[in-house]
Amino acid sequence: MTDATSATTKKRPVYTNIHVTQIVGYRLPPAGIVSILHRISGLLMFFLLPFVVWMFDNSLTSEISYESFTSAYLGGIGFVPAWFVKLATLGLIWGYLHHFIAGVRHLWMDATHSVTKEQGRISAIVTLVLSLALTVLLGAKLFGLY
Known part of the structure; x- marks a missing residue:
């Protein structure tokens, strides 16, 4: 390598013995965020x-158990308030939607074997937006906004 090219090329940083405080400033790409959220x-x-x-048992056993199931969303369950039951259900809705959409994304990437870095970034953003939008939509229905 000549002196002219070595002066213009940028030296890449070398990370050894990374401390926890150095990890906090690291920005994950969207695909990394989707992968971690898929596991979560x-x-x-x-x-x-x-x-x-x-929920499944109480919704299908009888009409009386279905009434107690729906009353859990109005009055709570024992010492657990109704808003917390709805919040747990919303978390479950998000978990299912994100896991399903990210799983379809991973299956598509595995099946096609032709994913570029840009396609991975775009599909990760689509996964995040789609799962959050559907969660907001179903959460609005859950909390009685429509």
Whole structure:
């Protein structure tokens, strides 16, 4: 390499022994954010599985149990207020929607094998926007805005 080209090329930083305070300033690309949120949403759905089973059981057992199921969204469950039940349901809605959309994105990328960096970035942004928009729409229905 000549002196002229080495002077114009920018030296890349070398990171060794990265400390936690240095990680905080790091910006993940949208694909990295979607990947991490995909794992978080899967974990959220796993931990809220008993709540889902309870909702399913109470909604299908009988008319009386269905009434108690719907009253949980109006009056709460025991010491848990109704807004918290709705918030847990909203978290479950987001978890399912994001996990499903991000899963379809991953399956599409695996099936086509022709994903560029730009396509990955755009599909990650579409995944984030679509999952959040559908969550807001269903959350508005859940909280009685329409």
